[in-house]
Amino acid sequence: MNSHLKTLRVGMLGCGVVGSEVARLLIDSPEDFAARSGAKLELAAVAVRDISIKRPGIDPSILTTDAASIINDPKIDIIIEVMGGIEPARSLILQAFKNKKSVVTANKALLAKHGAELYETAAANGEDIYYEAAVAGAIPIIRPLRSSLVGDHIEKIMGIVNGTTNYILTKMDETGAAFGDALKEAQDLGFAEADPSADVDGFDAAAKAAILAGLAFHTRVTDADVSREGITEITATDVAVAKSLGLVIKLLAIAELTPDDAISVRVHPTLLPRNHPLASVREAFNAVFVEAEAAGSLMFYGRGAGGAPTASAILGDVVAVARHVLSGGVGPSESIYADRDIAPVGAIETRYLIRLDVEDRPGVLAAVAQTFAKNNLSIQTVRQTGSGNGAELIAMTHKAKDSELSATVKALAELDIVKDVASVIRVEGFEQ
Amino acid sequence: MNSHLKTLRVGMLGCGVVGSEVARLLIDSPEDFAARSGAKLELAAVAVRDISIKRPGIDPSILTTDAASIINDPKIDIIIEVMGGIEPARSLILQAFKNKKSVVTANKALLAKHGAELYETAAANGEDIYYEAAVAGAIPIIRPLRSSLVGDHIEKIMGIVNGTTNYILTKMDETGAAFGDALKEAQDLGFAEADPSADVDGFDAAAKAAILAGLAFHTRVTDADVSREGITEITATDVAVAKSLGLVIKLLAIAELTPDDAISVRVHPTLLPRNHPLASVREAFNAVFVEAEAAGSLMFYGRGAGGAPTASAILGDVVAVARHVLSGGVGPSESIYADRDIAPVGAIETRYLIRLDVEDRPGVLAAVAQTFAKNNLSIQTVRQTGSGNGAELIAMTHKAKDSELSATVKALAELDIVKDVASVIRVEGFEQ
Numbered sequence: 127m128n129s130h131l132k133t134l135r136v137g138m139l140g141c142g143v144v145g146s147e148v149a150r151l152l153i154d155s156p157e158d159f160a161a162r163s164g165a166k167l168e169l170a171a172v173a174v175r176d177i178s179i180k181r182p183g184i185d186p187s188i189l190t191t192d193a194a195s196i197i198n199d200p201k202i203d204i205i206i207e208v209m210g211g212i213e214p215a216r217s218l219i220l221q222a223f224k225n226k227k228s229v230v231t232a233n234k235a236l237l238a239k240h241g242a243e244l245y246e247t248a249a250a251n252g253e254d255i256y257y258e259a260a261v262a263g264a265i266p267i268i269r270p271l272r273s274s275l276v277g278d279h280i281e282k283i284m285g286i287v288n289g290t291t292n293y294i295l296t297k298m299d300e301t302g303a304a305f306g307d308a309l310k311e312a313q314d315l316g317f318a319e320a321d322p323s324a325d326v327d328g329f330d331a332a333a334k335a336a337i338l339a340g341l342a343f344h345t346r347v348t349d350a351d352v353s354r355e356g357i358t359e360i361t362a363t364d365v366a367v368a369k370s371l372g373l374v375i376k377l378l379a380i381a382e383l384t385p386d387d388a389i390s391v392r393v394h395p396t397l398l399p400r401n402h403p404l405a406s407v408r409e410a411f412n413a414v415f416v417e418a419e420a421a422g423s424l425m426f427y428g429r430g431a432g433g434a435p436t437a438s439a440i441l442g443d444v445v446a447v448a449r450h451v452l453s454g455g456v457g458p459s460e461s462i463y464a465d466r467d468i469a470p471v472g473a474i475e476t477r478y479l480i481r482l483d484v485e486d487r488p489g490v491l492a493a494v495a496q497t498f499a500k501n502n503l504s505i506q507t508v509r510q511t512g513s514g515n516g517a518e519l520i521a522m523t524h525k526a527k528d529s530e531l532s533a534t535v536k537a538l539a540e541l542d543i544v545k546d547v548a549s550v551i552r553v554e555g556f557e558q
Numbered sequence: 559m560n561s562h563l564k565t566l567r568v569g570m571l572g573c574g575v576v577g578s579e580v581a582r583l584l585i586d587s588p589e590d591f592a593a594r595s596g597a598k599l600e601l602a603a604v605a606v607r608d609i610s611i612k613r614p615g616i617d618p619s620i621l622t623t624d625a626a627s628i629i630n631d632p633k634i635d636i637i638i639e640v641m642g643g644i645e646p647a648r649s650l651i652l653q654a655f656k657n658k659k660s661v662v663t664a665n666k667a668l669l670a671k672h673g674a675e676l677y678e679t680a681a682a683n684g685e686d687i688y689y690e691a692a693v694a695g696a697i698p699i700i701r702p703l704r705s706s707l708v709g710d711h712i713e714k715i716m717g718i719v720n721g722t723t724n725y726i727l728t729k730m731d732e733t734g735a736a737f738g739d740a741l742k743e744a745q746d747l748g749f750a751e752a753d754p755s756a757d758v759d760g761f762d763a764a765a766k767a768a769i770l771a772g773l774a775f776h777t778r779v780t781d782a783d784v785s786r787e788g789i790t791e792i793t794a795t796d797v798a799v800a801k802s803l804g805l806v807i808k809l810l811a812i813a814e815l816t817p818d819d820a821i822s823v824r825v826h827p828t829l830l831p832r833n834h835p836l837a838s839v840r841e842a843f844n845a846v847f848v849e850a851e852a853a854g855s856l857m858f859y860g861r862g863a864g865g866a867p868t869a870s871a872i873l874g875d876v877v878a879v880a881r882h883v884l885s886g887g888v889g890p891s892e893s894i895y896a897d898r899d900i901a902p903v904g905a906i907e908t909r910y911l912i913r914l915d916v917e918d919r920p921g922v923l924a925a926v927a928q929t930f931a932k933n934n935l936s937i938q939t940v941r942q943t944g945s946g947n948g949a950e951l952i953a954m955t956h957k958a959k960d961s962e963l964s965a966t967v968k969a970l971a972e973l974d975i976v977k978d979v980a981s982v983i984r985v986e987g988f989e990q
C-alpha cells in the first residue's frame with residue numbers, strides 16, 4: 127500500500143449483521159479501498175451495546191459502548207451509522223455534522239421521518255450525507271436518482287422494496303399457502319422478525335417510498351405523507367384468483383405525479399400482469415421500476431437486505447465520501463426546489479379487481495353491473511364462477527378514483543344479492 | 559428562474575437523433591436544469607454537417623459547421639460530443655480538455671480505442687470526462703460501477719448491450735425466423751443499419767465490453783483485448799434446439815476474473831437458461847447483470863439506444879459536470895490501480911452445447927462419447943434426435959477450457975460417423 131497516503135479514520139455506530147460485514151470488508155481489503163478512495167481508510171472506532179461479545183477480525187480495543195465519544199473524537203473523519211432506530215441515531219448524526227464529519231447511513235426510518243433536519247444540518251456544515259443502503263440494500267437506486275436521471279423527468283416509480291413481504295407473497299403464489307403459514311415459514315428462515323409488523327403492515331416500504339418520492343420529484347416527502355396498506359388481508363383465494371387471471375400480487379411502493387403535478391405516494395398490495403418486469407422478482411429480492419420521460423422504462427434489480435449486500439452499498443458511499451473529504455467537495459445536496467404538493471389519498475386513478483361473494487340466482491350480474499354504472503365506475507371484464515354457496519363474481523374495472531371506488535363498494539355491499547365484498551385490490555402495470 | 563445564477567454555456571458536437579433530443583430537453587426545461595445543476599445551462603453552439611437543415615426549437619444562429627470553433631471558444635464551458643466516430647471526435651475532445659472544458663460523450667468506439675489518452679488528458683487538465691450514455695443508453699450502469707459498487711469486488715458482468723442483435727435474436731426465438739429474415743425485419747423497422755456489421759459482428763458490443771471490464775476490474779481494457787464472435791452464424795435450428803432445451807440464445811458482452819485474477823473479456827452468442835434474469839430481456843432492450851462479492855447479483859434494465867433514452871443519460875452527466883464546474887471539483891478519475899492481465903482467449907472455462915449431424919447407425923453415441931473422453935471433455939447430457947439423413951446428436955458439456963473444446967471438436971469432425979459439426983455455442987448462467 128502507498129505509505130504516503132493520508133489516513134481517514136472511520137467511526138461506526140452499531141455492529142450487527144450489517145456492521146460486521148462492513149468491518150470485515152474494510153479490514154480485509156485495505157489496498158483496494160486505498161486505491162479507490164485515495165486515502166487509507168482505517169476503522170478506528172465501533173460503538174456497540176455489549177463490548178464483551180467476540181467480533182472476529184475486529185480489534186477489541188476499538189470497541190466502545192459510548193457512541194458519543196466517537197462522534198466527538200476529532201480524529202474521526204467519517205461516520206457510518208448502522209445502529210438503526212430514531213434515537214439516539216438522530217442526535218448522534220446531527221452532532222456528527224456539527225463536528226464536521228460526513229455520515230453514511232442505512233437508516234430509512236430516520237431519513238423518512240427526519241430527513242429535512244438531517245439534510246439541512248449536513249448542508250449547513252458542508253458535510254455529506256449518503257444513504258444508498260437505506261433503500262433496496264445493494265441495489266444502486268439512490269445514486270441513479272440523485273445523479274444519473276437528474277437530467278430527465280421521472281414520471282413514476284414502482285418498487286418491490288421489502289424482501290420479507292415479497293418472500294411471503296412469492297410462497298403464497300408458488301405453493302398456495304395462506305398468509306399465516308407463509309409468514310411462519312419466513313420467520314423460521316430468518317426472513318421475517320418475530321414481530322413482523324414493520325414489514326407486513328408496510329411501514330418499512332412506506333419509509334422507502336417517502337425517500338424515493340422525495341428524490342424523484344425534488345420535494346420533501348416524509349413517511350407521514352405515504353398512504354399505506356399492508357399484506358395481512360391477502361388471502362390464498364386472492365392469490366389463486368390473481369393467478370387464474372394471469373396476474374400476481376406484489377406489495378409495491380409507488381410514487382407518481384398526478385395530472386395536477388402533485389405527488390401520489392403509497393404502499394399497497396398490487397396486482398401486476400405476469401409479464402411485467404416486476405412480476406418475476408421472486409423471494410427476498412428487491413427491484414425498482416422507474417418510468418422517465420426521456421429514458422423510458424428502467425429497472426434495477428438485486429438483493430434488498432442482508433449483511434453483505436447492505437455493506438456493499440454502505441462502502442460505495444464511504445469511498446465517495448472519502449474522495450470528497452480529500453478533495454474538499456461535497457456530493458449533490460438535497461434537491462427540493464419543485465416543492466410539489468402531496469396528493470390526497472384517492473387523487474390517483476387506478477384499476478381495481480373486485481371480488482364479490484354473491485347469491486347464485488338469475489339477475490345477479492345485471493344488479494351488480496347496474497350498481498357499477500350508477501357510480502360511474504366502468505367495468506373492463508367480469509367473470510362469474512362457482513355456484514350455490516360458492517358463487518363468486520370477479521370484476522376488473524377501468525381506471526377510477528379511490529373515491530368512486532369507495533362509493534361503488536359501499537353500494538355493492540348493500541345489495542341483497544351480495545353476501546360479501548371479499549376483496550378489492552389495486553391493479554398496475556397495464557398500458558392504460 | 560433565479561436570475562442571479564451563473565450561466566454555463568454548453569457546446570454540442572453533432573446534432574443527429576441523440577443530439578436533437580439533448581437540445582430539445584435542454585431548451586424545454588431551463589428551470590429544472592437550473593435548479594438541479596445550480597447554474598443556467600445555455601445551449602450556446604452546435605456543430606453540424608449541414609447548416610441548412612431545419613432543426614425545430616434550435617436557434618439557427620448557434621449552428622456552425624466549424625466544430626473547432628466551439629472547442630476553442632473561451633465562453634463555452636462544457637462540451638457534449640454526439641458526433642460519433644474516431645476522428646475528428648478524438649482530436650476535438652483532447653483539445654477541449656486542454657482548453658479547460660469538461661466533456662460528456664456517448665462515443666463508445668472512441669472510449670474503447672483511445673480511452674487511456676482521453677482519461678489522462680482530462681485528468682492532467684483537471685477536467686471531467688463523463689460517458690454514461692456510451693454503454694446501454696439510458697440505463698445507469700457507468701455511475702453504479704464507478705461509484706456505487708466501488709466498495710465491493712465485482713466478479714463478473716454479463717450484458718445485453720446491443721439492441722439490434724437482441725431484437726434479431728428475439729424475433730428468431732419468437733417466430734422461428736432465419737437470421738437473414740430477422741435482420742431484414744430489423745432493418746425495415748430502423749433497428750438495424752443498412753450495413754449491419756458493427757452490430758451483428760459484435761464490434762459495438764465489444765467496445766462496450768471493454769469499457770465495462772475496465773471499470774469493473776480497475777484496469778485499462780481496450781476493444782483489441784476483447785475476443786469477439788457475432789451472431790451471423792446462428793441458425794433457426796440453433797434457436798429451435800435451444801428452445802427445446804429450455805434455453806435462449808443471447809449475444810452477451812462478458813467480463814470476468816479468471817482464477818488467476820486475470821480479466822476474460824469477450825462477446826459471443828450465449829445460451830442462457832430461460833429463468834435467468836437476462837433471458838427475459840426482449841427486443842431492443844438492454845440489461846447488464848453484475849455479480850459482486852458482497853452485493854450478490856444485480857441487474858440493470860432499460861432502453862439501450864434511441865434519441866430520448868441516450869439524451870437522458872447525457873443530460874444526467876451534464877448536470878453532474880455543471881455541479882463540478884461550479885464547485886471546482888471533478889468526479890472520480892480513471893481507476894486502473896489493479897492493472898490486471900488480460901487472459902488469453904480460452905483461459906476461461908465455460909459449458910458448451912455441441913450439435914453434430916451424424917450417421918444413423920448403431921455405435922454413433924459410443925464413438926462420440928469416446929472422443930469426448932479422450933480429450934478430457936466431460937459430457938453432462940446428450941440427446942439423439944432424428945433418423946436417417948436428419949440424425950442429430952446434441953451434447954451439453956461440463957465446464958471446459960476453450961483449448962479442450964477446440965481439440966475435441968477437431969477430433970469429432972474427423973470421425974467418419976460425424977457428417978458435420980453443426981454448431982458449438984457457449985452456455986452461461988447455470989450455478990456451476
